[in-house]
Amino acid sequence: MKCRVRWAWIGLPLLIAQLALPAYADTAKDVQIAGRALTFLENGPSGHVVIGVVFDPSKAASVAQKDAVMAALGSGLDVGSLTLTGKPMDVSAISGGVAALYITGGVNFAAAGAAGKAHKLITISDDSGCVASGACVMAVTTTPKVEIKVNRAAAAAIGVSFKSAFRMMITEL
Amino acid sequence: MKMLSRLLATLSGCAVMAAGSSGLAQSIDYGSLEQLFNEAVTTSATGSPQRAASAPVPMDIITAADIKRSGAVDIPTILSRLAGVNVLTWGAGSSDVGVRGYNQAKSPRLLVLINGRQVYIDSYGYTDWAALPVRLEEIRQIEVVKGPNSALFGFNAVSGVINIVTYNPKYDTVNTATVTTGTQAYGGVDLVQTFKLGDILANRISLGASRSNEFKNTNDPQILSSSLENPKSLTASLDSIAQLTPQLQARLEVSWSNDDASTVLPNNIYSQYGNYTSSQRLSLLDESPIGLLEGSVYQNEAYTKFVDFGSLDWKNKVLVAKVQDLIKIDARDTLRFAVEYRHNGMNTDPIDTGKVFYDVYSPSLMLTSTITSKLSATAAVRYDQLKLGFSGYFPSYEQLTTSEYNRTIGAFSANAGLVYAATTDDTFRLSYARGVQSPTLAEFGGFHAALPTPYFTVDITGNPYIEPSIITNYEVDWDRTLPALGAKANLRVYYQTTTDVKGIPSETGLNLYPTATQLPLIWFQNVGNSEMAGLEAAASGVLPQGWRWNANYTYTNVENKPQPGVNLIGHFADYASSTPKNMANLGLGWTGGKWTADGWVHYTSSYQDFPITYALPSLSKVDGYATLDGRLAYSLTKMLTVSVSGQQLNSARIYETVGLPVERRIFASLSANW
Numbered sequence: 001m002k003c004r005v006r007w008a009w010i011g012l013p014l015l016i017a018q019l020a021l022p023a024y025a026d027t028a029k030d031v032q033i034a035g036r037a038l039t040f041l042e043n044g045p046s047g048h049v050v051i052g053v054v055f056d057p058s059k060a061a062s063v064a065q066k067d068a069v070m071a072a073l074g075s076g077l078d079v080g081s082l083t084l085t086g087k088p089m090d091v092s093a094i095s096g097g098v099a100a101l102y103i104t105g106g107v108n109f110a111a112a113g114a115a116g117k118a119h120k121l122i123t124i125s126d127d128s129g130c131v132a133s134g135a136c137v138m139a140v141t142t143t144p145k146v147e148i149k150v151n152r153a154a155a156a157a158i159g160v161s162f163k164s165a166f167r168m169m170i171t172e173l
Numbered sequence: 174m175k176m177l178s179r180l181l182a183t184l185s186g187c188a189v190m191a192a193g194s195s196g197l198a199q200s201i202d203y204g205s206l207e208q209l210f211n212e213a214v215t216t217s218a219t220g221s222p223q224r225a226a227s228a229p230v231p232m233d234i235i236t237a238a239d240i241k242r243s244g245a246v247d248i249p250t251i252l253s254r255l256a257g258v259n260v261l262t263w264g265a266g267s268s269d270v271g272v273r274g275y276n277q278a279k280s281p282r283l284l285v286l287i288n289g290r291q292v293y294i295d296s297y298g299y300t301d302w303a304a305l306p307v308r309l310e311e312i313r314q315i316e317v318v319k320g321p322n323s324a325l326f327g328f329n330a331v332s333g334v335i336n337i338v339t340y341n342p343k344y345d346t347v348n349t350a351t352v353t354t355g356t357q358a359y360g361g362v363d364l365v366q367t368f369k370l371g372d373i374l375a376n377r378i379s380l381g382a383s384r385s386n387e388f389k390n391t392n393d394p395q396i397l398s399s400s401l402e403n404p405k406s407l408t409a410s411l412d413s414i415a416q417l418t419p420q421l422q423a424r425l426e427v428s429w430s431n432d433d434a435s436t437v438l439p440n441n442i443y444s445q446y447g448n449y450t451s452s453q454r455l456s457l458l459d460e461s462p463i464g465l466l467e468g469s470v471y472q473n474e475a476y477t478k479f480v481d482f483g484s485l486d487w488k489n490k491v492l493v494a495k496v497q498d499l500i501k502i503d504a505r506d507t508l509r510f511a512v513e514y515r516h517n518g519m520n521t522d523p524i525d526t527g528k529v530f531y532d533v534y535s536p537s538l539m540l541t542s543t544i545t546s547k548l549s550a551t552a553a554v555r556y557d558q559l560k561l562g563f564s565g566y567f568p569s570y571e572q573l574t575t576s577e578y579n580r581t582i583g584a585f586s587a588n589a590g591l592v593y594a595a596t597t598d599d600t601f602r603l604s605y606a607r608g609v610q611s612p613t614l615a616e617f618g619g620f621h622a623a624l625p626t627p628y629f630t631v632d633i634t635g636n637p638y639i640e641p642s643i644i645t646n647y648e649v650d651w652d653r654t655l656p657a658l659g660a661k662a663n664l665r666v667y668y669q670t671t672t673d674v675k676g677i678p679s680e681t682g683l684n685l686y687p688t689a690t691q692l693p694l695i696w697f698q699n700v701g702n703s704e705m706a707g708l709e710a711a712a713s714g715v716l717p718q719g720w721r722w723n724a725n726y727t728y729t730n731v732e733n734k735p736q737p738g739v740n741l742i743g744h745f746a747d748y749a750s751s752t753p754k755n756m757a758n759l760g761l762g763w764t765g766g767k768w769t770a771d772g773w774v775h776y777t778s779s780y781q782d783f784p785i786t787y788a789l790p791s792l793s794k795v796d797g798y799a800t801l802d803g804r805l806a807y808s809l810t811k812m813l814t815v816s817v818s819g820q821q822l823n824s825a826r827i828y829e830t831v832g833l834p835v836e837r838r839i840f841a842s843l844s845a846n847w
Contacts, residue, residue, distance in 0.1 A: 033209060036205070036208060036209045037209065039205065040205075040209075043419075080205060080208070142211070144597050144598075144654075144656065145210075145211070145212070145597070146209065146210045146211050146212075148209075152504055163460065164460060164464060164465045164499070164500070164501060165201055165202075165206065165222045165465070166206075166209075167501045168221050168222055168223070168499075168501050168507050169206065169210065169214070169222055169223065169224060171543070171546070172501075172504035172505070173504060
């Protein structure tokens with residue numbers, strides 16, 4: 001009996017890890033696709049690119065997603081011609097020095113979007129609401145299939161535009 | 174109603190806007206877009222880049238992985254495994270591909286392109302598959318559009334469009350060499366090499382050569398040994414892209430091919446055949462503030478010799494110039510505006526006394542609009558104005574005059590489609606298409622012969638009065654993904670009409686009676702109308718442990734509506750009889766470690782065709798048949814793969830057509846990639 005309990009304790013973290021895996025897997029895919037989308041920017045970045053991962057430390061979901069994004073980026077995620085790395089940023093302390101901002105769930109979109117516009121940074125989220133509100137430039141989701149939405153006004157506000165072929169294949173708002 | 178008003182308003186606005194633009198093009202990085210969207214990307218539906226799943230036309234895409242696993246040494250074999258595709262294999266190096274019925278020897282209803290450049294032989298509108306200047310290893314994907322799409326592509330795009338998209342040397346590096354040997358003394362060598370000069374110039378060359386023994390004629394005395402020839406082909410191509418500025422690309426595509434084979438003429442007789450082709454295309458692609466601009470000009474030359482039947486020797490030159498603009502004009506609407514000019518000419522033969530030619534001017538417009546998040550609409554229209562001409566003379570014993578060729582033909586093509594994504598798994602497509610099949614140069618007058626009979630001589634000629642065929646297609650499609658099963662499926666149901674079906678000259682009756690000084694005449698002519706209804710069902714998926722599968726079924730029913738008094742059999746135009754009603758394919762594959770294995774079963778039901786004979790035509794039954802193909806491959810190293818493949822493993826010989834029996838073939842290949 002003791003033996004069974006011991007094995008159960010060992011199995012529990014594995015079970016939790018398994019349950020958590022889909023969320024991490026989706027975040028990893030979202031980040032990868034978001035990175036690829038950056039390669040379709042006119043005069044976009046190249047080589048090593050740092051993404052600011054914006055989170056709200058008071059919200060567990062936001063922190064968890066930040067951790068997932070940072071894990072996905074790891075020491076350098078290669079997507080096309082880019083190598084992406086991440087830099088965690090508290091929503092109240094968004095700064096420049098990065099190529100784009102990835103806004104995690106639960107963050108105040110308006111505040112993050114305003115900071116992005118102030119620093120002329122492209123803002124990305126997996127929440128369509130952020131793009132619909134005009135706070136984010138781009139929303140990327142990959143489940144059940146890849147969907148990319150771009151807010152044209154938000155993009156124009158920071159002076160970025162995407163290549164024509166890309167624009168014809170996404171949803172623009 | 175609101176939607177309609179909005180669509181009309183956008184269309185009218187676009188027309189004004191586009192009127193001031195000049196030319197367009199698309200330099201599409203298929204690889205990056207595929208990786209981005211995790212699905213195939215195409216431009217063959219509307220000219221605009223699209224995810225294949227949301228294209229407004231019925232389309233199948235054969236990927237490079239499919240091609241690699243096919244075990245095939247030619248494109249028709251790969252195409253034959255799709256729903257709705259029928260392949261007539263006349264010999265070891267000669268076949269005709271039909272999409273949705275109406276297949277026949279030298280079928281002129283299919284538009285075949287390489288990177289959007291036509292590669293069919295324009296004198297008679299057929300495709301010499303062995304002469305296509307492309308190696309299987311350099312193909313990124315083959316896009317097969319079913320049904321008319323001449324609003325985008327122009328003439329010949331009536332039964333379907335096959336656009337062969339190669340890797341782009343700027344974005345893709347492909348270096349391969351393959352050596353293949355096989356039964357029928359088959360030997361083939363392919364080489365594809367990409368080389369780049371910095372970021373400015375990227376090039377890919379490909380070279381290929383193959384030869385084989387012809388299938389044996391076992392018992393048909395009408396197939397003369399002098400009409401048969403062992404097939405052999407040589408091809409070479411160059412694809413160069415120069416990045417002139419960050420926004421401006423220039424692309425040069427040059428190709429050359431030479432092949433010999435036994436072939437079958439439209440009147441179902443075998444002939445030794447030789448074909449030399451060359452092509453040069455220069456394109457400029459500009460990512461401009463007013464959209465993707467493209468200007469391109471290309472010239473194709475084909476020197477074709479049919480040794481039998483009067484020793485035809487045709488020289489055909491086509492010049493095509495096109496400017497196009499593709500622009501997303503607002504958040505929801507993409508517009509394509511193009512103007513195309515085409516000059517097409519050939520000599521008359523075997524009586525070589527002149528040249529028949531035409532000039533075509535074609536404006537076209539396409540609008541695709543996202544109406545709601547679930548509903549999109551596409552409308553495309555094109556107008557072709559064809560000015561026919563003839564230079565040279567007709568001998569005085571003939572009843573034709575050059576002035577009869579001063580003729581202008583105008584015709585509209587149209588495509589319209591609604592795509593409705595009802596759920597995340599279900600997409601419905603409703604489409605309408607009106608395609609125009611222009612008569613070919615040979616049908617207008619390039620074919621020009623005098624045939625002696627025991628009693629008198631008959632002129633056999635093209636016809637300056639022949640009308641284009643109009644093909645109208647109505648279709649409903651349902652695509653469904655089955656994520657739980659790792660599968661997807663589609664069902665396509667269509668109804669199609671063809672008016673002014675064309676037929677070849679018939680020896681069963683004269684078109685013009687003889688005069689005191691002139692010969693009687695028979696010519697190419699319109700023979701009536703035709704209707705077709707069809708259904709295609711297909712499914713494919715992946716299973717655990719490296720397994721994959723696909724299956725499809727095709728039902729096609731053609732009804733003839735001949736003009737009163739016209740004998741369709743005499744004109745080789747009895748498509749109701751010559752179109753198989755049922756076809757099916759089943760494929761199963763597995764990859765594990767270094768091994769890859771694939772197998773395919775194909776079935777075609779019985780049909781009737783015109784037997785190989787110099788006598789008056791009749792119909793002969795071709796029994797239904799089934800074939801089993803397979804491939805087994807082993808990766809020796811990361812660079813080297815060895816494979817064995819077989820076609821028609823289940824039988825040494827099968828009569829798949831009225832011609833030579835198709836023989837079992839086995840190939841062994843060694844491929845290197847670096």
